[in-house]
Amino acid sequence: MNRTRVIAYGIVMAIIGAILPIALMAQFSWTQAVGAEQKHLTELADRTIRRAKLSFDQAVSALRQMEGLGLLPCSRAHIDAMRRLTMNVRPIEEIGYFNDNLLRCTSWGVTEKDISRARVDYVTPDGIEVTISLRPSVTRGDPMMAIQVGAHNALVNTARFTDLIIDDVIQLAITRNDGTPIADLNGPAPATVRDMLRGRASGVTPTHLYAWASHGGWTALAIQPRSAMQENLRREQSMLIPIGAFISLFIVALVFRLSRERLSPLAELQIAVKKREFVVHYQPMVDLCNGACVGAEALVRWRRPDGTMVHPDMFIPLAEESGLILPITDQVIDTVVRDLGGMLAQDRAMHVAINLSAEDVRTGRVLPVLSKALEHSGIQNQQVWLEATERGFMDIASARATVAKARAMGHCAALDDFGTGYSSLQFLQGLQLDALKIDKSFVDTIGKESASRAVVSHIIDMARTLDLLIVAEGVETQAQADYLREHGVALAQGWHYAKAMPLDEFLAFYQQSRLHHRPPAPHA
Numbered sequence: 001m002n003r004t005r006v007i008a009y010g011i012v013m014a015i016i017g018a019i020l021p022i023a024l025m026a027q028f029s030w031t032q033a034v035g036a037e038q039k040h041l042t043e044l045a046d047r048t049i050r051r052a053k054l055s056f057d058q059a060v061s062a063l064r065q066m067e068g069l070g071l072l073p074c075s076r077a078h079i080d081a082m083r084r085l086t087m088n089v090r091p092i093e094e095i096g097y098f099n100d101n102l103l104r105c106t107s108w109g110v111t112e113k114d115i116s117r118a119r120v121d122y123v124t125p126d127g128i129e130v131t132i133s134l135r136p137s138v139t140r141g142d143p144m145m146a147i148q149v150g151a152h153n154a155l156v157n158t159a160r161f162t163d164l165i166i167d168d169v170i171q172l173a174i175t176r177n178d179g180t181p182i183a184d185l186n187g188p189a190p191a192t193v194r195d196m197l198r199g200r201a202s203g204v205t206p207t208h209l210y211a212w213a214s215h216g217g218w219t220a221l222a223i224q225p226r227s228a229m230q231e232n233l234r235r236e237q238s239m240l241i242p243i244g245a246f247i248s249l250f251i252v253a254l255v256f257r258l259s260r261e262r263l264s265p266l267a268e269l270q271i272a273v274k275k276r277e278f279v280v281h282y283q284p285m286v287d288l289c290n291g292a293c294v295g296a297e298a299l300v301r302w303r304r305p306d307g308t309m310v311h312p313d314m315f316i317p318l319a320e321e322s323g324l325i326l327p328i329t330d331q332v333i334d335t336v337v338r339d340l341g342g343m344l345a346q347d348r349a350m351h352v353a354i355n356l357s358a359e360d361v362r363t364g365r366v367l368p369v370l371s372k373a374l375e376h377s378g379i380q381n382q383q384v385w386l387e388a389t390e391r392g393f394m395d396i397a398s399a400r401a402t403v404a405k406a407r408a409m410g411h412c413a414a415l416d417d418f419g420t421g422y423s424s425l426q427f428l429q430g431l432q433l434d435a436l437k438i439d440k441s442f443v444d445t446i447g448k449e450s451a452s453r454a455v456v457s458h459i460i461d462m463a464r465t466l467d468l469l470i471v472a473e474g475v476e477t478q479a480q481a482d483y484l485r486e487h488g489v490a491l492a493q494g495w496h497y498a499k500a501m502p503l504d505e506f507l508a509f510y511q512q513s514r515l516h517h518r519p520p521a522p523h524a
């Protein structure tokens with residue numbers, strides 16, 4: 001994933017991370033507030049239905065009692081008994097006695113008019129006949145429920161069913177299960193009640209919350225407007241939204257941190273190693289006597305997914321520090337073998353120099369890796385030079401062991417950037433190297449008035465004393481090349497000849513050089 005993508009992804013995640021927890025907590029507060037209100041409404045509906053059923057059962061039991069007394073119909077004692085029960089059983093407003101479908105007497109006394117029995121709305125499973133709403137013929141009062149057991153009938157005031165102390169905003173309705181209204185409180189709209197009974201499951205409409213309880217064929221519905229839960233909602237929000245804000249903050253900080261880590265140079269380098277984003281450029285190494293290309297130094301570059309090329313100075317120090325240099329060296333070896341295998345197999349006079357890290361020199365780990373890569377490649381070990389800077393040779397004992405092993409395998413071991421460290425003649429003697437590369441900073445002094453001008457000739461003398469092959473780095477002018485050749489330096493690299501270049505350009509450069517410096521034909 002490139003930087004732009006990481007940043008875009010980070011921004012999207014941060015926005016989601018910032019909004020989602022707060023939105024979820026807002027939703028959760030709403031659910032909690034609705035849940036609390038519905039719990040309250042359910043309790044209310046339950047209390048209502050139990051109260052209504054209790055009133056109904058009390059009336060039924062009073063009527064059964066009347067039936068069981070066996071008193072002479074409409075006698076003084078019969079009417080007194082009906083009156084007593086009317087006074088003692090709260091829901092009952094009046095008890096009447098019917099004979100031949102005509103009302104003969106009531107708890108008020110003997111009936112003088114002919115009053116017929118009202119139409120029965122429904123009969124309960126235990127044979128009780130119920131007329132839901134009936135205007136009393138004797139008292140002419142409010143409509144009541146008529147309950148008939150045998151010859152007796154009780155008028156029950158349905159307002160008693162919903163006789164509860166509740167908030168004005170809450171409405172109660174009692175209906176039969178088929179929706180026929182029985183009683184209500186605070187005047188719920190019949191259409192609203194019908195709709196709620198139809199869509200029972202949700203308990204929420206765009207304007208109201210409701211809950212219900214059913215018992216013995218009746219349903220009680222408790223309803224309240226949504227606006228009435230504001231206080232509850234605010235209480236839940238004041239508890240939960242700060243938690244959501246805290247989680248949002250945590251997520252945003254986490255996303256920020258992860259993105260920063262992901263954007264850190266080390267993370268980028270790790271991904272580059274994983275994705276094998278490294279390519280190798282080759283800088284020709286020429287023979288100073290005739291300018292022929294005799295080899296190349298493999299120089300790694302990091303090609304980012306967007307195509308930009310990163311120079312090693314920008315990432316090798318971090319790679320060395322983090323240990324990522326080891327897999328990078330391995331990738332360079334693989335690439336070199338793949339790139340130059342054909343050419344090196346064809347031209348045994350050619351070589352390629354690979355840069356080793358200090359850790360590779362210290363541990364010698366690279367040698368078996370190289371051995372394996374060269375197996376079946378057609379490249380001979382002596383065609384692969386191994387270069388390391390003085391820093392790589394700091395642990396002299398282990399460096400000596402690695403150099404010895406490398407040379408035993410047939411590789412040429414070279415000291416890179418010579419002169420920039422503290423190498424002494426004694427140090428060089430101890431290492432048993434094959435070649436020494438003079439650092440560009442000394443080559444630069446050639447032909448110039450500079451305090452370190454004399455150093456080049458000292459380095460050359462030292463190398464010759466140790467019988468080392470000398471390679472000059474960073475040769476940029478003909479004058480430098482002439483000087484170096486005249487002082488016995490064998491090989492050179494530098495922009496005077498060619499910069500480090502991609503494989504196809506290097507192969508073209510090599511072919512060109514071969515045309516001009518064809519090896520002499522064998523004698524017939």
Ligand SMILES: Nc1nc2c(ncn2[C@@H]2O[C@H](COP(=O)(O)O[C@H]3[C@@H](O)[C@H](n4cnc5c(=O)[nH]c(N)nc54)O[C@@H]3COP(=O)(O)O)[C@@H](O)[C@H]2O)c(=O)[nH]1
Pocket residue numbers: 283297298299300311312313316325329332355356357416417440473474475476493494495496499500
């Ligand atoms: N451990 C590894 N180190 C590596 C590897 N590949 C490269 N490197 C080291 O990175 C340093 C920078 O390398 P680079 O940017 O490729 O520069 C090289 C040449 O391009 C540059 N050069 C060569 N000639 C000239 C010149 O005439 N003028 C001029 N201004 N620059 C020139 O010098 C660099 C080669 O240096 P050296 O290795 O010392 O020969 C550098 O230290 C590389 O070693 C790797 O795979 N592993």
